[in-house]
Amino acid sequence: METNKQLTIGLFGFGVVGEGLYKVLQQTPSLKATIKKVCIKNSGKKRNAPDSLFTTDRNELLNDRDINIIVEMIDEAEAAFEIVTTAMRNGKDVVSASKKMIAENLSALLEVQLQTGRSFLYEPAACASIPVIRNLEEYYDNDLLYSIRAIVNGSTNFILTKIAEEGLDFKEALLLAQQAGFAESNPLLDVEGYDAVQKWSILLLHAYGIIENPEAILFTGIQHIHPMDAGVAKARNQQIKLVAQAQKLKNGKIAAFVLPQFVKQDDHLAFVKDEYNGVVIESSFADKQFFYGKGAGSFPTASAVLSDISALRYQYKYEYKKLYHHKPHELTNDFFLRVYVSFDQLSYIPREEFEWIEEWYVQDDRKYLAGVIAFSNLTQNNWWKENNTSLILFPEPVIEEIETRKLKKRSLELAGII
């Protein structure tokens, strides 16, 4: 067994996760992993560990030959990138929790891994306690993964749950999330979908070998969810969720986006309430799998860090199979979505750009329509994110054979059925 290797860790960041990690490693000598030095930004703060443990000089860790693992958990993407790449170049394996930094530097980080041969693991960066990266790496081969749909942001899911179950409006629910510690005091990163799309960018790499900057993936958050939307969901016995989705089309290309979605009660994602995360994976071999757990918070994050550290004991590396050992997949914008759009004024909505409209509803001050629109229309325009407009996907939103559908619809119209 190779498990006798002593792991000597240099830790960047000493927030709740870092401190929790320090305590666990200290109390569990059998893990044979110790934190030798912690690099912090602010040396003035009082901390629950000996002063000698801390430094503000990153090179004390990066140049220490005893340290064979760097665990990076800081909040600044640029500094984090510097740290993890230097650490690998200096012969150290790295565990990182910085999703923004990773998502925005996928190519460069892959390059450094190839050049240095070091391990770079980041399970804590996506869905925390759910081992989704490792399972995507190990369990789904290229041609077999049909789709992956996930709730990857706990804060927004908490807010949506409160809106649905307790009838709160968005602002009240957000306040509750902040009070419960599930949303930052500046919650825009969660609420507007930035956090979700960063995680999605990372997972697309492990699911399909796709390297794509988060900003290039279509996304929005839940900031415009209106009480009427919640009412419509309730009337349909559905729930609104912020769903990150990727799906293989018949032409082999991948449709991917992060958008609010009506979710049926028998959808596995309907099971995911409050601040939890969930991932549904459909593949031809394993059929439908569902992973569920806490996606954020100090303990779930620390559990993911620990498991990555533990994997380094046997030199585990991501193989990036779908990228290196297969023809990687490509994203496409060439498909259509079934959408619900609620809005204040009809003039905000480019009706002529819909393939067809199936439903209209007008109330005093808020209206909605349901219809089918080209995905590329959404990527090229912003009308659906502006003027308090709220766009929500219907269940099974992706439509590929638009011509067949159009013909069918027209014949039904001619027959006077619709």
Added chain:
Amino acid sequence: METNKQLTIGLFGFGVVGEGLYKVLQQTPSLKATIKKVCIKNSGKKRNAPDSLFTTDRNELLNDRDINIIVEMIDEAEAAFEIVTTAMRNGKDVVSASKKMIAENLSALLEVQLQTGRSFLYEPAACASIPVIRNLEEYYDNDLLYSIRAIVNGSTNFILTKIAEEGLDFKEALLLAQQAGFAESNPLLDVEGYDAVQKWSILLLHAYGIIENPEAILFTGIQHIHPMDAGVAKARNQQIKLVAQAQKLKNGKIAAFVLPQFVKQDDHLAFVKDEYNGVVIESSFADKQFFYGKGAGSFPTASAVLSDISALRYQYKYEYKKLYHHKPHELTNDFFLRVYVSFDQLSYIPREEFEWIEEWYVQDDRKYLAGVIAFSNLTQNNWWKENNTSLILFPEPVIEEIETRKLKKRSLELAGII
């Protein structure tokens, strides 16, 4: 990257899983794994592969120096044990799907792994497509795993679902399961809990470092579930599930058993319907996690085999951390269970052996009681499995502080409240 190693496989067994595996490996050269030889029992059968691939002589595989991996998927425990141990002694890594063989030979198999230093992986042996063994190995450290509860047998879960949702009786539901291919023509191994307890024995090793023969773990199946039980479950808005459970008690010892259980609608296991499996893990770090997927069948099993093969590429081994790197846990019989028992005649039930009885119900020909009984009473006696008697646990069945509970109950009785 170490992924360039060519894997040359010797396969034992060519049933649906074996054949599926052969096809996938053939169609996916990027996996760099080929099956060189397949050992079968019956050379007469027509098979969808060249004749030259097959042999009936196991030594042709076990003594072939080119073959570096043995994949064993045969139905006979004794022969399987011979094959996997010889393979490891001959310097080969092994993937096995034989849960019975593994569960009944845990000590011997650990010993051979230590002696030979080879990898012995068996994810397909428990919950197939759900990567539960690997996740228990990697994600839950000794002191942190509070409990694990699981539905590990798809056939019985299919039957219970049909009883609950379509009002079938046990025999009708069993027939349906057989027609759907979810139960063997001789279904006793599933229905009476043997299959479940074998898997549970394997998972106890990875969860808690416990080595225990399946027969030494208290278990039963669903063979005596009565229509009255299904009615009681329905009236309580609960479902009956065959639950494998292990839970850490306050004294650090482990309570473990496989028994039917009433499951509340908000229990994650209530989500697991039909032939699916599910695992709920509670730990202090990751909180509550839920894994869900297909637990049997050719494709889900093949997916687990593939992932184990893929793990051998980077020399992955189970570390058996909870056994080797911690003080392993012990099982205990020293706790109490809240049970429901339905029966035909009162004389079958040793009423005096209950700590107390909370509820009685008498109908023409079937009766039930609800009460608290020592677990050791169940391990030492068989009354609860005989005479068509049906025992089902209540939600949160494990009681540790029996004296406190007794006192409380007595004072409520004295006060005339109950």
